[in-house]
Amino acid sequence: MAIHSYTSRRELEQHSFAPVVTIFVPVLAIVLQALLPRVFPRLSILELPLIVTVFFAVSRRSPIAGTLTGAAIGLLQDALTNQPIGVNGMAKSVIGYIAASIGIQIDVENVTTRLLINFAFSLLNSGLLFLINRRLLGIPNFHLLWTHELLRAIINTLVALPIFFLLDYTKRRE
Amino acid sequence: MESFFVRFKNILVLVAVLLAQTISLAIQVRRPVESGAPDSHPVTLMRYWVVSTVTPLERLSHGIGLTVRNAWSNYIDLRHTRQQNAELKLEIARLRLEQAAFAEDAMQGHRLQALLAFKEHYVTSTVAAQVIGTSGSDLSHVVYIDKGSDDGLKPDMAVITPDGIVGKLRDVFPHTSQVLLINDPTSGAGVLLATTRIRAILRGSPAGSLEITNLTPDARIKPGEAVLTSGGDQIYPRGLPVGTIESVAPDPDHTPYTMIRLRPAANLNQLEEVLVITGTESTLPVAAQKDLAAGATTAEEKAAADEAAAEAAASSAAQVIQDRLPSLHDPAHPDTDVAPPTAAGAAPAATAPGPVPQPLPALHTDRYTPGATPPAADLTPGAENTTIENVTPPPAATSPSKPAERPKAPAPNQ
Numbered sequence: 001m002a003i004h005s006y007t008s009r010r011e012l013e014q015h016s017f018a019p020v021v022t023i024f025v026p027v028l029a030i031v032l033q034a035l036l037p038r039v040f041p042r043l044s045i046l047e048l049p050l051i052v053t054v055f056f057a058v059s060r061r062s063p064i065a066g067t068l069t070g071a072a073i074g075l076l077q078d079a080l081t082n083q084p085i086g087v088n089g090m091a092k093s094v095i096g097y098i099a100a101s102i103g104i105q106i107d108v109e110n111v112t113t114r115l116l117i118n119f120a121f122s123l124l125n126s127g128l129l130f131l132i133n134r135r136l137l138g139i140p141n142f143h144l145l146w147t148h149e150l151l152r153a154i155i156n157t158l159v160a161l162p163i164f165f166l167l168d169y170t171k172r173r174e
Numbered sequence: 175m176e177s178f179f180v181r182f183k184n185i186l187v188l189v190a191v192l193l194a195q196t197i198s199l200a201i202q203v204r205r206p207v208e209s210g211a212p213d214s215h216p217v218t219l220m221r222y223w224v225v226s227t228v229t230p231l232e233r234l235s236h237g238i239g240l241t242v243r244n245a246w247s248n249y250i251d252l253r254h255t256r257q258q259n260a261e262l263k264l265e266i267a268r269l270r271l272e273q274a275a276f277a278e279d280a281m282q283g284h285r286l287q288a289l290l291a292f293k294e295h296y297v298t299s300t301v302a303a304q305v306i307g308t309s310g311s312d313l314s315h316v317v318y319i320d321k322g323s324d325d326g327l328k329p330d331m332a333v334i335t336p337d338g339i340v341g342k343l344r345d346v347f348p349h350t351s352q353v354l355l356i357n358d359p360t361s362g363a364g365v366l367l368a369t370t371r372i373r374a375i376l377r378g379s380p381a382g383s384l385e386i387t388n389l390t391p392d393a394r395i396k397p398g399e400a401v402l403t404s405g406g407d408q409i410y411p412r413g414l415p416v417g418t419i420e421s422v423a424p425d426p427d428h429t430p431y432t433m434i435r436l437r438p439a440a441n442l443n444q445l446e447e448v449l450v451i452t453g454t455e456s457t458l459p460v461a462a463q464k465d466l467a468a469g470a471t472t473a474e475e476k477a478a479a480d481e482a483a484a485e486a487a488a489s490s491a492a493q494v495i496q497d498r499l500p501s502l503h504d505p506a507h508p509d510t511d512v513a514p515p516t517a518a519g520a521a522p523a524a525t526a527p528g529p530v531p532q533p534l535p536a537l538h539t540d541r542y543t544p545g546a547t548p549p550a551a552d553l554t555p556g557a558e559n560t561t562i563e564n565v566t567p568p569p570a571a572t573s574p575s576k577p578a579e580r581p582k583a584p585a586p587n588q
Contacts, residue, residue, distance in 0.1 A: 031231045033310035034318075039239075041443035044312040063184035071191050079224035080307075081314035082344060082354055084202040085217055086195035088311075093195070097188045129313070136196070137203060141359070141427070142380055 015059045015171040025167065026052050026073045034080055045152050047122060049073045051160045053092050054121050055167050057099035058108040066103075070096025084137065091128035095121050111161065118160040122153035213345065222347055229318060229350045232307040236320070240304075270469075274476055277469030296462065297411055299453035300334075301325055303351075305445045315358035315382055316341075317445060322349045330409055332451040338415035338439025339363065339403060340448050351450075355442050356416070357382045364406035365416050370394045373404050376416060376436070384417055384436035387425055391432050395422055401436055411454055415439040 017025075029048040037044035053073050057066030074092030078085040099121060106113060126149040133142040179186065202217060213221065303319035321327055323346050333340040333353050341355040354361050357378040365376045365386070372395065374386045389395070399419045405412030417436040425433035536543045 027227065027231075030310065031228055031235075034228060034307040035232055035235055037308045037310065037312075038305060038317070038444075044308070044310070049310075064187045067184075067188045067191055071195070075195075075220075076224055077310065079221045080228065080318075081309040081311050082316045082352065082358065082360060083311075083314050084199050085220060086199040086202075090192055090195045090199075093188060093191045097184070101184075132199075133313075136199060139359070145381070 015061075017056070017059075017170055017172060021170045022056075025170070026056075026069075026076065030073070030076050030080070033077070045148075045155055046159060047125065047152065047156050048159075048163075049077050049088075050092065050095065050122065050125050051118065051156060051163050052167075053096050054099045054118060054160070055164055057096040058103035058117065059167075059171060061100055061103040063097050063100040063104075066096035066100030067093050068096070070094070070099075087129065087132050087137070090132055091125055094128060095125060098124075114161060114164055115157055118157040119153050122156045123149065126152065218345060221345055221352075225318070225345075225347055225350055225352075229306065232318065233320060236304065236306045270472055271476065273465065273469040274473035277466050277473050280466055281470060296455055296459060297451050297453075298455045298459045299451075300449040301327065301452050303448055303450055305353075305448060306350075312382065313380065315355040315361075315378060315442070316344065317353050317355065319351050319353055319448060319450070320349070321450065322347045322351050324348050326452055327351050327450055332410045333448050334410075334414060334451060335440045335445070335448055337441070338417065339410050340440050340442065340445065342409050343450065353448070357384055357438065357442055362407070363410055363416065364404040365401050366404040366412075367395060367419075368400040368402050370399070373406065374434075376401070382442075384438055386434040386436070387428060387431055389432055389434065390430055391424070395419065395432075395434065397421055411451065 026049065029052040033046065033048045036046065053066075053070045056069045060066065060069075070092035071089050074087075074089035075085060077088040077092075081088075099117065102108070102117065108114065108117065126144060130142070130144045133139050202213070301321055303321040303325075305317050306320050307318040309316045319333075327343055327346050329343050329346050331343045333342060339356060341353045341358070341361060343351050344354040345352040355378070356363055356376065359378050359380050361378045363376045365374050366372070367374065370392070372389065372392065375388050377385055377387065379385050386401075397419050401416040401419065403410040403412060403414040403416055417438040420435045420437045422432055422434050425431045539546055541547065
């Protein structure tokens with residue numbers, strides 16, 4: 001009977017990705033995020049970079065990798081907006097870190113777990129953006145409609161499941 | 175010490191990343207620039223790298239979409255084209271007439287402006303651009319267009335559509351530009367309420383709506399009123415449509431000001447093609463002057479045509495009257511018939527008086543026969559009426575200046 005220690009279990013389930021995938025998938029997510037609302041304005045409710053951040057973080061199970069991936073994706077996202085660079089970078093750094101830390105502890109291959117983490121991280125992302133804009137940047141009239149953010153979390157969760165399923169094929173076992 | 179860094183390396187990396195970004199944010203926010211202004215050089219450089227990476231893919235996607243759409247609309251979906259063509263021709267004719275109607279007012283307006291030495295700014299040159307992408311965030315209302323500094327674009331140039339204003343250029347790269355939409359929270363514009371002529375400042379909101387929050391309550395401001403650019407911001411030329419007032423309510427955050435929400439004239443959510451205003455002048459552009467002259471000519475032609483039509487209608491009406499009232503004809507003097515009214519409107523009766531129509535003589539006279547009733551001065555109150563046997567028929571034709579002799583009424587006590 002095989003005995004799995006904590007370390008061996010983590011090492012068994014750690015995944016890595018080809019460099020092309022590591023670069024191409026986040027860029028594709030950002031491009032789609034910029035393109036889709038032009039054709040269908042209501043699709044601006046999607047947060048594809050967040051889904052990709054969470055996927056890479058929970059798959060790699062490394063908080064450092066998760067933090068850096070989140071920071072990179074967030075900064076790229078910021079560069080396309082007129083906001084100061086770092087708003088999304090900070091939010092996604094925190095999310096990447098927490099997602100990777102959770103990925104070490106629980107089985108993230110499970111559909112229910114994926115549903116829960118995507119829903120929770122979408123709400124967390126909204127909350128972090130609110131805090132950064134309101135407290136750090138001092139924008140007094142920055143308000144969030146929490147029902148809208150709840151709807152955003154539900155829609156992102158539903159969209160995240162097939163994306164996670166597709167991205168599972170890009171995983172490379174170490 | 176080494177074990178501390180090894181043990182807490184994860185959290186230390188997170189803290190370092192967050193700290194670096196916080197410092198970066200602080201540096202960007204510290205710059206004393208007006209909202210909506212371009213970024214500092216390092217930030218612009220970073221944006222430029224990202225935009226240079228992303229926009230080729232956006233251009234490719236946009237190009238493919240455009241090719242497919244053009245192939246469909248230009249070669250396949252040509253149903254109702256002839257009908258549309260005919261409708262458009264009618265529309266052009268109608269617009270020409272409208273242009274003619276406005277040309278007179280416009281010329282008069284220009285004369286008055288010249289008298290007052292009023293400086294107006296007219297759009298003289300524009301660059302058409304395609305929208306190729308968005309920011310991808312609903313907290314940042316910006317779009318990207320496929321023209322940049324190589325096409326003569328510069329920051330702060332106004333961006334419009336035929337429906338109304340869209341925004342202004344923020345960051346301009348060689349082949350791409352970022353347009354800050356008017357519904358972004360960092361955006362602003364000087365506006366004028368069209369009916370009440372009240373000046374105000376328009377701002378975007380985080381929710382993406384247009385708001386005016388610097389006006390105190392005024393009963394004259396009502397939903398449905400059009401809002402135009404005032405030209406006071408030195409970015410948008412005066413008189414461009416901005417939107418219409420959607421609601422007017424007290425602003426709970428800024429008492430006693432009102433919160434006026436606007437519906438934008440341009441569809442900011444689905445922009446396809448925009449115009450960047452690259453030049454304005456204080457005189458009308460040559461093309462516009464030609465249009466105005468053409469409009470004035472059309473107006474003159476239309477006025478002449480209307481006058482001729484009115485003349486013909488009046489002549490026709492006079493003819494109808496002439497035909498229906500044969501007494502107006504005097505067979506004995508056909509040359510003195512009532513002439514039709516002239517174009518100058520002079521009354522023909524005043525210059526050539528015709529015969530006054532006279533009734534035919536009665537075959538059997540009675541007391542109602544003209545001339546049978548004695549003058550009121552000859553009548554005595556309480557006396558009996560004149561017997562009709564004494565009445566003699568009046569002459570067939572008498573001159574109006576010589577009244578016919580009437581029989582004398584009998585004495586009251588005869």
